[in-house]
Amino acid sequence: MTHSQRDTEAGPLGTNWNCPWTRGLKNAEDLAHNNRARMVRTLEPLAKKIFKGVLVAEFLGVAGAYVLFNKMDTSQDFRQTMSKKFPFILEVYYKSIECSGMYGVRQQDQEKWLNNKS
Template identity: 60%
Template structure:
C-alpha cells in the first residue's frame, strides 16, 4: 500500500515539474561551439523550474559550502587544542608541586581553578600542603 502511495506522489511531482519555456529559466541561447561542454558528471547550477534569484542563491550556497567546511574544521581544531592543552596543564599541576608554585606566581587564577576542581572531587589537603611547603622553603 505504501509503494502505491509513493508512486502516486512521485507521479504528481513529475507532473508539477513541467519544462520551462521562458526567458527566466536559467538557460541561454548560444552559438554552437562558443563554450566548452560541461563534464559528464557535472551538476547543473540552475534548475529549470526555479526563478533566477533562487538560482543565484543556490550558486552562492555551493560557493560558500567549501568556506563553511574550512571554518568548521578550524573551529574543531582550535577546540581540540584547547581540550588537550587543558588536560596537559591539569596533569602537570596534578603531578608537580614545583609547577604549581610557578603557576601561583605567574597565573594565580589558573591555580585557583585547579584547587577548586580537586576540592570538588574531595581532595582538600593539596592546597594546605602546598602552602606549608612554600612557607617552609622561604624560611
C-alpha cells in the first residue's frame, strides 16, 4: 500500500473514511461537526429529564406549601404543634396572614394556649 492510498483510506488525523459513521463526510471538520452533533443529541434526553425533575420538584414544593398553609389556617391545634416543633414556619404563617389584612390570629392562639396551660 502506497503512502497516498493510506492517506485516502485513513484520511487526515487517522480517520478511516470507510467506517459507517463517517460515510458522506468530506474532511476532519465534517467529522468534528458530526461528533459535536452526536454529543448534543445524546445530551438532549438528559437535559429533558433534568428539566422534568426540576418541574416536578417545584410542583411538589408548591403543593406541600399549600397543604401546610391550609392545615395551619384551619387547625389551631396544628398551629400549636408547629409552634413547638417549627416556630419559624409558624412565624411565616402569622406574617403572611397579617400582610393579607387578617389580624388577631396570633393573639387568639396565645390566649388559648395560655388558658390550656392553667
